[in-house]
Amino acid sequence: MEEIFYTVLALHTAGKPINKENIQAVLRKAGTPVDERALDAMAAFVESLATAHQEKGSTIDPRIIKFLTSELAGQKVPTKRLDVLLDKLSKAAASVPGTQNARFRGMTTAVAEKARPVVQEGRVITPEAKAVAESLAPKPEVNAQGEGRYVYGAAVGDKEVRLGPIGIEGSEVYTIPYEDISAIVHDCSTEPYQSTDEEIVKSWVRVHQSVLDVASGQLGVVIPLGFDTILQPKDDATSPDQVVRDWLKSDYERLREVMRKIEGKDEYGVQVSYEPMLIVKQISEHSEEIRKIKEEMAAKSPGMAYMYRQKLERVVKAEIERLADEWFNDFYGRIKKHTDDIVVEKTKKLNISKVMLLNLSCLVAREKVDSLSQELEEINNMDGFSVHFSGPWPPYSFVAKPVVTVKGE
Amino acid sequence: MAINIDEKNLKYGVLGLVIALVEVIRDALKIQAIKRMESGALSEEECERLGEALMELDIAIEEIKAEQGITESVQAVRDGLDEIVDGVIDRMVNPERWHEEAKESMPV
Numbered sequence: 011m012e013e014i015f016y017t018v019l020a021l022h023t024a025g026k027p028i029n030k031e032n033i034q035a036v037l038r039k040a041g042t043p044v045d046e047r048a049l050d051a052m053a054a055f056v057e058s059l060a061t062a063h064q065e066k067g068s069t070i071d072p073r074i075i076k077f078l079t080s081e082l083a084g085q086k087v088p089t090k091r092l093d094v095l096l097d098k099l100s101k102a103a104a105s106v107p108g109t110q111n112a113r114f115r116g117m118t119t120a121v122a123e124k125a126r127p128v129v130q131e132g133r134v135i136t137p138e139a140k141a142v143a144e145s146l147a148p149k150p151e152v153n154a155q156g157e158g159r160y161v162y163g164a165a166v167g168d169k170e171v172r173l174g175p176i177g178i179e180g181s182e183v184y185t186i187p188y189e190d191i192s193a194i195v196h197d198c199s200t201e202p203y204q205s206t207d208e209e210i211v212k213s214w215v216r217v218h219q220s221v222l223d224v225a226s227g228q229l230g231v232v233i234p235l236g237f238d239t240i241l242q243p244k245d246d247a248t249s250p251d252q253v254v255r256d257w258l259k260s261d262y263e264r265l266r267e268v269m270r271k272i273e274g275k276d277e278y279g280v281q282v283s284y285e286p287m288l289i290v291k292q293i294s295e296h297s298e299e300i301r302k303i304k305e306e307m308a309a310k311s312p313g314m315a316y317m318y319r320q321k322l323e324r325v326v327k328a329e330i331e332r333l334a335d336e337w338f339n340d341f342y343g344r345i346k347k348h349t350d351d352i353v354v355e356k357t358k359k360l361n362i363s364k365v366m367l368l369n370l371s372c373l374v375a376r377e378k379v380d381s382l383s384q385e386l387e388e389i390n391n392m393d394g395f396s397v398h399f400s401g402p403w404p405p406y407s408f409v410a411k412p413v414v415t416v417k418g419e
Numbered sequence: 420m421a422i423n424i425d426e427k428n429l430k431y432g433v434l435g436l437v438i439a440l441v442e443v444i445r446d447a448l449k450i451q452a453i454k455r456m457e458s459g460a461l462s463e464e465e466c467e468r469l470g471e472a473l474m475e476l477d478i479a480i481e482e483i484k485a486e487q488g489i490t491e492s493v494q495a496v497r498d499g500l501d502e503i504v505d506g507v508i509d510r511m512v513n514p515e516r517w518h519e520e521a522k523e524s525m526p527v
Contacts, residue, residue, distance in 0.1 A: 313470030314463070317456055320449050320473070359498065 013042045014052045028056050158200040158242040159186070159193075159250045162221045163404070164258065164265050165229040167192045176224055178203060178217045185229070186251055188258035191265055194225050194232070195254060200242040222404045231269045234404035268409050272373065275350055276402030280370045280386065282341055285363055286330065288394035293329050300325060338368055341389060348382035349374050353407045364396070371407035435492030438483060439500070442493065445476055 017036045021028045030053035037044045160178065168190045173183040181196035205211055218237045226232040241253045248256075258265065294300050300322065307318040346352055351373040357366040374382055383399060390397040452469050455461050461469065484490045510516070 311467055313467035313472075313474065316470040316474040317452065317466055321453050321456075324453065 013037060013040075014045070014048050018052065018056065029053065157250065158198050158240045159195040159254050160198040160203075161235050161239045161241055161254065161257075162194040162196075162218060163225065163235045164191055164193050164233040164269075165225055166190065166231050166269060167229050171229065173221070173224060173228065176217075176221055178214050178221075183221055183225075186254045186258075188255045189262070191258055191262065191269070192229075193254045193258055194221065194229075195241075197250070198240060200240060202238045202240055204238075219404075226404065231273045232404060233265060233268050233272065233409045234406050235409075236406070271351075272405045272408060275373050275375045275405065276379075277405040277407055278372045278374050278379070278382070278399065278401030279403070280345060280368075280372055281366055281398040282337075282368045282389060283360060283364045283366045283396050283398070284334075284337070285394045285396075286365055287363060289330060289333070290326055292394065293326055293333075297325075297329060300329075334367060337395075341368060342370075344385055344389070345370060345372065345382065348372075348378045348385060350378075351408055355407075367395075373405055373408045374401075430487070431489055431492040434487055435489045435496050438480060438489060439493045439496035441480060442497065443500070445473070445480065449473060 014033060014037070017033050017040075018028050021032055021036065026032055030049065033049060033052065034044060037049075160181070162177075162183070165185065167185060168187050169185075169192075170187055171185045171192070173185075173194070175182050177183040177196040178198075181198065183194060183196045185192040185194055203211075203214055215237050222232055222234050241250065241257060243250055243253050294304075303318055303322050303325065307315050307322070310318060342352075342354075349372040353371040355369040355371055357369045360366055372382070379402075386397045386399050389395055452473060456466050456469070484493060
């Protein structure tokens with residue numbers, strides 16, 4: 011039984027998915043006889059753990075932690091044998107294919123923390139268990155390092171610049187130059203960053219964003235690329251660095267053009283919404299047609315009055331749509347004056363009391379930001395309208411997709 | 420459109436879907452009713468009966484939604500339908516985008 015338990019730990023340490031197939035593969039590679047019954051039990055257990063985890067977010071069933079902790083403390087494994095076993099299993103686990111499974115990271119860390127006090131009591135397997143517990147702590151991915159390059163963006167500059175360990179999961183960020191432009195990268199495996207935990211993904215995206223901020227502070231014009239852009243060699247003959255240089259080379263003209271376009275400018279998000287309730291009130295007061303229907307309605311019997319009410323609703327709706335068109339053109343024109351480029355994004359559903367009228371991504375020169383925000387202030391002050399203004403962002407919306415093969419697309 | 424159903428939300432899911440469809444049909448009926456009324460093809464009395472029937476339907480639907488606690492799931496289904504229709508119309512009226520989309524989805 012203990013082999014299986016330590017295999018799970020070894021798989022986790024190596025960043026592989028923990029499932030029946032992998033446990034079996036590791037045990038076989040390590041030349042350990044497989045106890046089918048125990049294997050089934052462990053697989054079922056790990057699976058139930060995964061479901062429990064998915065359903066409850068980040069909390070782990072305390073019974074499971076208790077079980078694992080008592081397992082760790084209760085195993086009276088001779089220390090030498092444990093050492094050898096763990097070493098063997100770790101090696102075997104490293105060769106099992108699979109991706110880092112972030113879901114299990116939280117689980118085993120929790121186990122490690124719980125296990126530590128037990129270890130300190132020094133009852134059974136003190137130094138070894140301590141080593142096991144420490145090896146459980148999350149580590150930056152090292153096993154697959156160097157195969158791919160995570161690209162944050164492209165910048166001006168012909169020298170290799172090191173930006174420090176500011177990348178995703180503390181990766182060392184640096185630039186790979188080609189002629190007078192360079193790519194901002196960190197070394198990574200070719201597996202895209204992905205996780206079922208939304209918070210983890212959010213934190214990665216935030217780091218992506220902050221790296222771009224640091225880069226534009228140090229390097230000047232930076233073309234941002236989307237999260238999870240990873241370049242990898244097609245074959246063993248080319249080095250990952252070469253692939254990045256090849257990309258810069260093949261895309262050179264376009265990148266230079268985009269840099270010229272976005273130099274000295276930032277992206278801003280502008281969203282204008284209106285309050286339908288207020289607008290309906292305004293319309294009913296002003297529209298002749300609506301006033302007439304209302305008058306007629308007052309004298310009717312219930313069934314007819316209902317029909318008139320339906321008619322009224324339709325007239326109001328049509329009027330709002332007509333006005334929305336007018337507003338759109340008006341606001342779009344007023345905002346466009348202050349921008350160098352503009353992209354109309356899809357509007358989003360907000361709630362019952364607010365309807366988004368227009369959603370724009372604007373490329374704005376730094377000296378024009380003030381006049382734009384003044385214009386928006388005027389719109390915001392209009393009755394029934396509100397403006398959401400955000401930025402400055404890296405100009406994501408104004409750099410076309412790079413011409414590269416990106417894994418995971 | 421994928422419909423997510425598990426034992427817990429089966430009731431909300433299916434009932435919500437059914438009521439959402441009833442609402443869509445009701446809305447279509449209303450539009451027809453208003454058109455006929457405006458065209459003058461209906462007598463005063465017919466209009467009255469039509470109006471009362473539709474009103475009762477409205478009340479019944481609202482009651483069912485409140486009783487079963489499915490107002491939100493009905494809205495969710497309708498929002499989903501709206502989105503699909505928006506998407507289809509958007510594609511139909513902007514044929515120039517087809518070319519771009521085809522280009523984007525091509526391997527580079």
